[in-house]
Amino acid sequence: MPNNDKCLCEPTEILIFPCSGGSNVGQITNAVAIELTKHGKDKMYCLAGIGAHENALIESTKTAKRIIAIDGCPVKCARKTLEHAGFDVNTHIVVTELGITKSHELDVNDEDIKVVVEHLE
Numbered sequence: 860m861p862n863n864d865k866c867l868c869e870p871t872e873i874l875i876f877p878c879s880g881g882s883n884v885g886q887i888t889n890a891v892a893i894e895l896t897k898h899g900k901d902k903m904y905c906l907a908g909i910g911a912h913e914n915a916l917i918e919s920t921k922t923a924k925r926i927i928a929i930d931g932c933p934v935k936c937a938r939k940t941l942e943h944a945g946f947d948v949n950t951h952i953v954v955t956e957l958g959i960t961k962s963h964e965l966d967v968n969d970e971d972i973k974v975v976v977e978h979l980e
């Protein structure tokens with residue numbers, strides 16, 4: 860049943876934006892965002908839509924309680940995309956800064972996902 864007492868202007872969710880890049884560390888960001896969304900605390904959201912300046916996605920992001928950007932490497936595409944659209948990033952992590960080396964293999968292992976998830980919890 861909908862909660863009609865809730866002000867729709869209030870920020871509602873913690874949104875996670877992974878860079879989802881074409882490398883192991885980029886794909887780790889994607890896997891981490893999925894994992895956190897499945898845990899139910901946060902919600903994976905669409906970085907590409909922000910980059911495309913899609914109005915509906917921009918407006919939804921404005922209602923976020925917090926914005927988390929997860930980047931695979933120091934190029935920081937997720938953070939830069941959000942900032943170019945005018946958003947302040949509340950939490951930002953870079954996977955390579957957690958001791959995981961970037962490669963162009965797309966295999967992602969559970970241990971690396973766990974390291975990043977634990978860093979965010």
Ligand code: SF4
Nearest residue numbers: 878880885931932936
């Ligand atoms: S931050 Fe690094 S891994 Fe992620 S999309 Fe940009 S270049 Fe690729």
